[in-house]
Amino acid sequence: MSAPKRTVSEADMQEEWLEVQAAQKDPAMFRPLYERYHEPIYIYIFRRTTDEMLTADLCSQVFLKAMQKIHRYEYQGVPFSAWLYRIASNEIAQHFRKANKTRVVTIEDAPLSHLSEEIGREIPEDFTPLLVQALDSLKEEDLQIIELRFFEERPYKEVGEILGITENYAKVKTFRILNRIKKNLGE
Template identity: 65%
Template sequence: MSEPKRTVSAEAMQEEWLEVQAAQADPAMFEPLYERYYEAIFLYVFRRTTDQALSADLCSQVFLKALQQLPRYQFRGVPFSAWLYRIAANEIAQHFRRNRRRQIVTLEEEASAHLADELGGLPAPDLMPALVAALDTLKPDDLHLIELRFFEGLPFREIAAILDITENNAKVKAFRILNRLKKKIAAS
């Protein structure tokens, strides 16, 4: 599988961990973390809700919970954002459960092209209807993994932290999900 859009150096994660520790000691020090990740978390939520006001509300909940739970946060060798994505995923899932609505997935051209490459290099316009239909058949957990990998561009290490599984398990699951998607697209 190809590499994600972004990676974070060990040095940057160590610097970030110092920022987290400062925020754990003094909540006023949380602002740089909030400023750094608000837009990414907002977009993550927005891609699943397509409602700007709802996304803003859910994003506020994510950062409120992060601030409230910050004293219990422990560095695990992945960026702080992995923890925020996990909180956001839980908030989104809780929202859709409460409202008994199906979750939305927004396919952007770049993400669908990246996913198309992984699915055998079919041109994205030819693949799009079959891809949408195939994604619609995935279980929520499988869809979430595909979203994190291809739509958010996260590396497997962060995906593993978000989903609370091993990095190897995340890779194996992604490989199996992609194989199922290939079969469904080929059959369509």
Template identity: 35%
Template sequence: MEQFALINPLDKKETKEKDFTYIFKTYYKRVYNYIYYRINCTYTTEDLTSQVFEKVMIKINTYSRDKSPFEVWLFAIARNVINDYIRKSKKHKFFSIDSFKNLISKEKNPEDVVMLSETNNKLSKALNILNERERNIVSLKFGATLKNKEIAKILDITESNVGVILYRTMKKLKIEMERED
């Protein structure tokens, strides 16, 4: 008597759901931070982060280990989502509601709140003087906490070029922050 193995099609779906849950839990905070560094608005960042993971879920079958590490592929998707958003919103200038939210504080010491707010404002102004490439690299480095090697793969430039750009950008930010004082 022959035995037939019954294959439950849900088994594969459950495995994919587990894989995607792992991906989401592992990378959400880094993708969120990367986008926030570029956009500087909590609500927009949340929306764009969800778009990134939606695209990852839809296009996971197109990922190839031979082409690049998963992390590089994921942040390339994030970069494209941000670029699409920026292109669409160039027609309209928005102000961030987060700037008003920062004025309302739950902390008891008003001096600390003012100092933190001033520092954040200075940093935001300083980041605005950066060109798109510099801001993107700073976002990948400090928002997504990627290594220079991974950033180089995403942007298709050399690792040493990433280091040089980061060094010059940090120097430019420092000068701008000091000038604000």
């Protein structure tokens, strides 16, 4: 499986870790982290809710919880954003559990080239409804893996960190999920 497009250098992660440590000492120092990650987290949530007001509320909750719990954050060799995505993922799941609704899958703005490359076939526009149907048939955790890996273009290490699984298990799960998607698309 090919490497993701988005990677963060070790030097950038070390610099970010210094920003996190500063925020752990003084909450006012959280601002650079907020400014860097607000938009990507907002987009991540919006792709799962398609509701701007709900997205804004959930995004606010994510950053509030992050600020309140930043003293617990420990550097794990992945970008700080992985921790924020985990919080966002939990907030989304909690919302849909409380609302007793199923969550939304949107692929309109998603970069499907990486996904089509992995499943070994081009995904023409008229095939999109079948892809949505295949994605809708996935379990919540499986769908999260596909979204993080292919729509958010996160590396396996981050996918694992966000979902609380190992990098290797994220790879294995992705491979198995892609095989199911291929089967659902009628190889």
